[in-house]
Amino acid sequence: EGVGPQEYTAIKFEVEKWSDRLKDSEFVQKLKEREKEGKVFMVAATLRPETAYGITNVFVGEKIEYGAFEAPNGEIYLSTARAAKNMAFQGHSRVKDAVNQIATVVGHDLIGTQLQAPFSEHKKVYVLPMDNVSSTKGTGIVMSVPSDSPDDYVSVMMLKKKPAFYGIEVEWVQDPIAVVDTPTYGTRAAEMVVTQMKIQSAKDVVQLSAAKELVYKEGFYNGTMVIGKYKGMAVQEAKPLVRADMLAEGTAFAYAE
Numbered sequence: 001e002g003v004g005p006q007e008y009t010a011i012k013f014e015v016e017k018w019s020d021r022l023k024d025s026e027f028v029q030k031l032k033e034r035e036k037e038g039k040v041f042m043v044a045a046t047l048r049p050e051t052a053y054g055i056t057n058v059f060v061g062e063k064i065e066y067g068a069f070e071a072p073n074g075e076i077y078l079s080t081a082r083a084a085k086n087m088a089f090q091g092h093s094r095v096k097d098a099v100n101q102i103a104t105v106v107g108h109d110l111i112g113t114q115l116q117a118p119f120s121e122h123k124k125v126y127v128l129p130m131d132n133v134s135s136t137k138g139t140g141i142v143m144s145v146p147s148d149s150p151d152d153y154v155s156v157m158m159l160k161k162k163p164a165f166y167g168i169e170v171e172w173v174q175d176p177i178a179v180v181d182t183p184t185y186g187t188r189a190a191e192m193v194v195t196q197m198k199i200q201s202a203k204d205v206v207q208l209s210a211a212k213e214l215v216y217k218e219g220f221y222n223g224t225m226v227i228g229k230y231k232g233m234a235v236q237e238a239k240p241l242v243r244a245d246m247l248a249e250g251t252a253f254a255y256a257e
């Protein structure tokens with residue numbers, strides 16, 4: 001882990017339709033009773049909010065336990081209990097109060113849930129599984145940007161190859177979107193580096209970590225936005241502007257840990 005606190009942007013994805021796996025579940029029942037009090041969102045923590053235009057899906061860990069927590073503004077957020085506690089100290093959750101954990105669900109049962117993603121070119125995105133999601137980082141929910149993240153690209157590639165094996169529909173895996181242009185790797189930096197390094201699986205952790213380093217550095221320091229309000233601007237300059245817009249619109253909030 002790094003030295004100082006990480007300043008994440010916590011992006012909110014409103015739940016459009018729960019997975020069929022949650023049909024008749026106590027989880028959905030409990031939320032139904034509360035939904036009139038506030039909309040339900042899955043919350044993903046990112047260090048690269050300017051890549052949100054390229055979100056194709058959201059990842060959860062199948063074995064990770066998530067809770068639904070009431071926020072002071074009346075909205076309901078899905079995250080790990082650990083993150084909800086951090087949010088409480090930062091004014092975004094009431095989980096300090098035990099009564100404010102509304103319901104609990106395991107990641108496996110969230111697969112196939114449909115979410116609204118107004119900031120992405122794909123307005124509807126699905127929840128998909130990823131082995132490398134950590135339960136002790138961010139909210140335990142990851143926004144997937146396969147154009148600019150080798151982790152996300154490899155996971156999406158594996159899901160697309162064997163949808164039945166992973167228990168998903170192939171249509172839930174949507175196409176990458178060009179977000180950032182880089183001098184060395186073009187607009188599909190993650191795909192280019194993963195292909196060049198012949199990375200076949202998320203289990204190639206050493207290679208994948210080298211790919212991440214290359215893609216992140218090139219995208220963040222040498223990249224130019226090719227989409228959205230800040231098209232043509234350097235990524236480094238666009239990042240704080242996109243973040244500020246999302247915070248102002250209420251589609252995201254600041255989250256540190």
Ligand code: A2H
Nearest residue numbers: 045046047048051132133134137138140142143145148149
């Ligand atoms: B980033 P750091 Cl395009 N488990 O968002 C695993 N990974 C997680 C996570 C968790 N529980 N929570 C967040 N993350 C990912 C976008 C992105 C990210 C791009 C490029 C680089 C990048 C799209 N995924 O991160 O360990 C999230 O992926 C580069 C570091 O706290 C989050 O930002 O430094 C990043 O890891 C946070 O990683």
